[in-house]
Amino acid sequence: MTAVDTTANLAAGNPTPTRRARKAGRLSVGVSYAILLLVLIVVLFANFLAPYDPNKQDLNAILLPMSGDHWLGTDDLGRDVFSRMLYGTRVSVLAALLAVAISVVIGLPLGIAAGWLSGATDLIVMRVVDAVMSFPAIVLAIGITATMGPDITTAMISVGIVMSPAILRLARAQTMAIRSETYIEAAKSFGARGLRRMVLPHVLPNIIQPILVQVAVLMGFALIAEASLSFLQLGVQPPTASWGAVLSRAYTFLDQAPMQIFIPGIAIAATVFAFNIIGDEIQRLLDPKRK
Template sequence: MSVVQTESETAIRPAVTTARRSAATKLISRILSTWMARIGAVLLLAIILAAIFAPVLTPYDPLVGDMGDMIMPPTLQHPFGTDELGRDILARILYGARISLIEGFFPVIVAIVIGAPIGMLAGYVGGMTDRVIMRFIDVLLAFPGVLLAIVIVSILGPGLFNALIAVAIYTIPIFARLARGATLSVVNEPYIEAAKLIGMSHARILRLHVFPNISSTLFVMATLRVGLAILTASSLSFLGLGAQAPSPEWGAMLANGRSYILIAPHMVIFPGLAIVILVLALNFFQNGVRLALDPKAAI
């Protein structure tokens, strides 16, 4: 009997693997089904590769300048020009892409890891637990996101890590409320009731049945919030509350270049364009993800 089962499992396993690959291929095809998603994916991939291979793409150190090349306009030697300390702006943007990507993904990942379980618990348990959790979430959501982030950074102190924590904290309630609403839509489904009847633990139900059925909703929101997290973190750096000098963070570069905007506009134009292109790429890509994962969306 065991030999037959082993042979059956061996025969089934390749078929399962093939089916999973086919499903993944179909999902990617659906995500890239619109021109906006394709453009967003290409731009996002280009930015990620530029951040990874920054040392190969530029010979300059983003933190070291040449006092003889201060505030130079774009040239063949320095395609994006130099700043007030003679640092190559292209090098600073390439290395700064690493920081901006961290600013986008780190707070969102933290917010999902913390906020989603809180929202799932509130929606699944209900009653007083739901009311207490949601009232606390409502208090946090009552504050504008950037204002709450500024307050948190003011308490923790300026710095890139504290800015990331602040953005994550104000993003947590968004995912908590979203997870709670999505959980309420599936918690009374027959398969949940069946899992309870056979004695499955609540934690196991949440992990195996609730979360997989709401994960697409969370992922769609995550792709949208990454761009907003980058904008918020860049805003904090622009205000002097985020990344500190000499870090090549794009928001900090904007803040530094505004003093020279009349005599060296390239110090503001290129970091600003970098932020716009990255956020635009994420928003374009999010459009494809939404169309692929939202069953109500027309493709």
């Protein structure tokens, strides 16, 4: 678009492509906040919001369609899908939080150590990371979970281990960049040494911005990983509900109740979208160059 076209659009009251993009960006951020707020409310108050016991079976109400009594229908055992989705939200989100927490606990200190100490420490840590990353992430998580036994806690520990290289590599790169800064050299010249006087006050605060962005993105990946493992019956075990477990049951009876497979799928997609958008928003808000 030329300058003449832009001026004509402004004169006519039409928004420019840049303004339209900004408006769409603000809308997506608002929708993402709304989705995550709704998810948080469900996680905290699922007990009060669910109209039925999520595990209660009613063999006289198998695979019922959506109705006033069962808003999202019932599954193959007569359990209320809406109630199972509410309780499953809590399980899926807390499982994703566990995986991300483990990835940060493993990746952040090792990444800082590799970037700050360099030399042999950096070489050993990065060779281990290369070995872990040589396998597809979800395949490695499936292998670890299958070896240790199917369980949601085991599954998310596996996912956390698989995701830790993303945090580690980012923390290492940021630490190496900070290590060469002038204020680090000045602090060293005044005798500052060690974890308490150098890493904690100077390194950690300056790498927290990209780490927070990465954490938001990894939350989306962890949700997908939990759904994938539970779909394969390597995550939550019956009768516990999660988004992946509900999706697995719906897939089994796809020909009889096709609408039920969309419910957990939309929930997963919307929440992952929200975490990705919020990650971009965190990066924008914490950008030191932002006016």
